[in-house]
Amino acid sequence: MKKAWVKKLLIGLGIFFGLILIANFAINIWLKTQLPDYIKKNTDYQVSYKSLGVDLGTGNIFATGITVNNKNPQNVNIMGFQGTIDTLKVSRFGIYDAIFNKTISSSDLLLVKPNLNIVLAKPKDKKTDKKTNPISFENIRISNGTIQVFKYTKQKLLSVNDLDLIVENLQLNEETVENKLPVTFDQYSIKGKDIFFQPDDIYNLKIAKITTANGQVSIDQFQLAPIIEFEDFKKSYPKKKQLISASIQKIDFTDVVLKDNKVSLSNATFQNPNILIYTTNAIPDAVKKPVNFELNLDDFRLNNAVIQVNKANGNKMLFAKDVNLNIKNIEFSKEISAEMIPLRYKDFNFSGKDIQFSNHQDMKFGSVVLSPKKGDIRNISVIPNHSGSGKTTMNLKASQIAFNINKWEIVDKKLNLDVKDVLVNQVDGTITAGTIKSNKKSDFNGIQFPILVRNVTLKNSNLTYDSKNQPLQFKDLNATIKDIELTEKPKSGGLAVKVKDYNLTAKNFAYKTKFYNMTVGALAFDKNKIKLEKFDMKPLVSRAQFIRMIPVESDLYDLKANQVTAVGNWDLFSENKFLHATNMTISSANANIFRSKIPADDPKEKLLYSRLLRTIKIPMFIDLLQLKNSVLEYEEDTPKSSGPGKLTFTNFNMNVKNLNSAKMKGRPTQVDIKIDCTFMKTSLLSVNWGFNTADQSDRFSIAGKLNNIPAVALNAFVVPYMSVTATGTIQEMLFDFKGNPKGIGGTFKIKHKDLKVSILDKESKEKKGVLSAVVNIFVKSDSGKFPESVVVEDVERDPTKSFFNLFWKGIEDGLKKTLIGINVDKAKKTVEKTKESVKEVKSTVKEVKSSVKEAEKDISKAVSTPKKETEKPKEKKGLLKKIFYKKEKTETQ
Structure with a gap:
């Protein structure tokens, strides 16, 4: 029984495999004879081949001498193929999916000497079309291929000659899958020449040669060039910020890994790059969705680069040559992109020469060397270019700026900075303060305070700080500042500064x-x-x-x-x-x-x-x-x-x-x-x-003593104001005042000797002799040993005048009361009385003169009259004596 069952099973399996062999043989005969006609009748393509073999059991397909063309090259809704393939080999082809699901999948695809022109179908509406991957190959091998890819508009998108390509475990992801790169693979190898790629209407990319050996990719003569003039670019793309032109002599990198949303790359070197960036004044639309991929670069090098960034008007914003940059262990991710420095790295070294930067100033640096631990900048020049009216500007040169850093790291998405020392050597020039004050509050969210600067040294410098055309100048300036601590002001948002120690020396300091x-x-x-x-x-x-x-x-x-x-x-x-x-x-x-x-x-x-x-x-x-x-x-x-x-x-x-x-x-x-x-x-x-x-209440007291003052010493000040001169000596002046913002008062006393006063005319400053003589009648030339004090009171202050004006008013009031003022007043009153008496005398004299004239007439008549008539004149002679006596007395008076 057992032998019969085994026998039947073997017979059944033999019949099954026989049928498969017959079917496989029949299908191969059908494919060789009928497949081209079937494809021609049921597809949009015409395909011919020299040989074709299909293994239904394994799904392997092998074909040679393939020629493919579109039946209707003008149909833009389907992908167009035109060209030849010397050999096609497909492993584990999904025949069932190809027939019933219209999808092509395979574990391996080999193309030998493909010479193909591929025209992409016209893009379909993303809203209505379902995302599918109609073609899927795990491993692709292309040998000695020549491929050109065109857009449906017949515009060339991609071309490559002498292409040798190996890609293992290739996966194409739909755009709707989040946190995934659109293309990922495990292993790769690529060789090709004359590579051309034009992704849009702005740029095309050219590569002379690309090769891979032992996991290292080398790219020769890389060029990214705009195909549109800058002025047309600004008009056609008003939201785009930059237009880039780049040429790189050689690019090398190893160990490229694309997996999920991660890109890994090692030992990337860019040799002799020449990069030109045109910037516009455009304000780009806000990014709706942040870039969601991770980048890991073990080692990145930029060797002997020339970099130039132009402003929208065509002038240079940045220029640098002989630029060398080496960054180790670069990390980028969605989380890191939100930090102040959107990259993380283990170490970097930067150097460059003849670096120029321009904003509202033109800055030049002869050489720059930077690393996370130190920096050295030489031959610095800063010149205003008049494009930033109202901003703070510098017009200076410096021999060197160097620094060493204790700590430069990102902690909790914030920059933590601890500077060991800063050296600024031989600065010569002017800093001009701006007139525009920004109302924008400073944003320090990306900084972890405090920022520490342990030591700053300024050597052998000549600096001028000019604010409002008032220059502050330092020559031979040397300064040291130690332990600077910068913290954020919580209210104003500015920076608060603490300094532990400092020292500054200068010669020929000036301020105008x-x-x-x-x-x-x-x-x-x-x-x-x-x-x-x-x-x-x-x-x-x-x-x-x-x-x-x-x-x-x-x-x-x-x-x-x-x-x-x-x-x-x-x-x-x-x-x-x-x-x-x-x-x-x-x-x-x-x-x-x-x-x-x-x-x-x-x-x-x-x-x-x-x-x-x-x-x-x-x-x-x-x-x-x-x-x-x-x-x-x-x-x-x-x-x-x-x-x-x-x-x-x-x-x-x-x-x-x-x-x-x-x-x-x-x-x-x-x-x-x-x-x-x-x-x-x-x-x-x-x-x-x-x-x-x-x-x-601002009360004050002031008291003092002045000894042995020649009165003439006061003339220089009292003449212009009191129109008075004096001679003699003021042996002692004592004052004791108290005051407040309303006025001053107290006591005043002087001791004087041989004092004489002269009164001057206020306009001509000529001496008034009569008034001066009268004043001196009342001035006591000697005050005696114990003069009395006078009270200075009710001296009001003019709030628009200074303290010393109030003090002088107190002194002036004391002088008036003790020396000059009262006596002059007495003299003036006496002179006025004298003037009135003189007027009366003059009137009397006038009357007398009139009487004399009448008497002279009477005398004249008496002389010419006979003696008998002269008795009465004898009586008149007594009257004349009286008259002349009165006249003489009056004149004497």
Whole structure:
């Protein structure tokens, strides 16, 4: 029984395989004789071949001498084929799917010497057409092929000669499949010549030769060239931002892997690339969907490149030659693309020469070398090109900018930066501040704060910072700044700066303003000491020019100081600025202050010094401010004065204790000022002045003593204003005033000797002899040993005038009451009375003269009359005696 069953089974299998062999033989006969006619009748193609073999069991197809053509070449709705294939071999062909599902699938496809022109069908409506993959081959081999692919418009899309291609495990994915590349494969090998590809109406791509050996791909003479002029490109594609032209002598890479949505590539080298990019002013449409693929490059090299980027107007934006770039382990993904730097890498090295960059400035760099750890930039030039009106610009040259970096990394999608040191060497030029302020809030979302810069060094530089045509100039500038910390201001969105230590030195420091040129022979500045030598502030205009240039009255200064020093502790960079100097000294200063009363009065309120100090925004405290061995001159003229009045203070020494802004906690706010000097080069002056900056009522006190003043010393100042001169000596002047923003008052006393006063005409300044003589009748030439004090009161302050104007008004009121003013008033009243008496006398004399004339007539008549008639005239002689006696008396009076 068992043998019978086995026998039957073997017979059945034999019959089955026999039938298959018969069917296979029959199909092969049919394919050889009838398939061309079948294809011609039932398809859009005409196919012929020399031989054809089909194995139904394995699905293998082998054909030779194939020729294929379209029956209707004008039909654009189907794919067109025209050409020959020397040998076609298909392994494991899906015959059932080809017959019933109209899809072609195979594990292997071999084409030997294909010479094909392929015309793609006209694209169908994506909304209505279902996405399918009608052709699928796992492995493709092409040997010695010549292939040209055209669009349905007969425009060439792709062509390649001498093509040898091997692709293993090829997979084509539908566009609707997310997170997948449209083409993936495992292994590949490719050789070809004269490759042409035109993906659109903008570019074509040409490759002279492509080869693969041991997994390495080499591409010779790569060219990406626009086929449209730039002006036409801007008109035809108003939303596109760039037009690119590139030629690369050779490209090499290995280990290309395309899998799912990942692209991996190793050892990519671009030799002698020449890249030109044209940019437009277009604003592209927002990207609806971010690029969703991953890129991994183990090693990327750009050797000896020339790169140029043009602006929309054709001018260069960027140019660089001899560019070399090597980046290791590049990573790109959807997540990384959202970071501040949209690439991750392990290491990079960049170098280039003759680099130019232009925005609103033309910048040139002789050479640039960069890596994640350091950088070196040489021969830098920055020149404004007048295309950025209102922006901050630089016109300078620098020998070198170099830096070393401790840390440069991305942490939680933010840049973490720690700079070890920065060197800036031999900078020479000008930085001009812009006039346009941006209202746009800075975006620092991609930065992890704080940013640290451990050390910055500026060497041997000559820099000018010009703001509003007021240049600040440093020559022989050397500076060191240590431990800079940058943080974001939470409210304003700007950057806050903290500096641990710094040091700055310069020679021939200068600052020019509208009216002054300030210079310093040498400057040294750090966080604990300031030293200025040979300070000079000279007016740039004459006094007459200054008067014509100012709309309202103002002071014109001419200042010098041999040395200015300060020691202490201060922070002028961070958000919490402060200044605390334990000692500040100004040595051998010479100050001339000129004010003209010819311009209109300044209607603005002039703050007293206590309030003025409170306006300083930062905590400021100077334990002791000393002004040593100095000269102070104050000159003032009026429209009616003949030349300016002048006050001179020589041997000027001043000590100021606790100079402050009332903002430093734990520090006293009472300011005490002690002044000792020589007044008008002849007299010793001592002043004690005090106020409290925390006192909102701004009260002050000022008291002093002036000794041995020759009265003529005051003439230079009192003549232009009081039209009075004096001689003699004021042995002592004492004043003790208290005041506030409303006025000043107190006591005033002078001791004088041999004092005489002359009154001058206000217009001609000629001496009024009679009035001066009368005044001196009332002036007590000697005051005695113990003169009495007078009370100065009700002296109101003009809020538009300075503190010193108020102080002078107090002195002036005291002088009037003690020396000049009252006596002049008395003299004027006496002269007025005298003038009235003289008028009466003159009237009496006139009457007398009239009586004399009448008497003379009577006498004349008496002489011509006979003696008998002369008795009465004898009586008249007694009357004449009386008349002449009265006349003589009157004249004497």
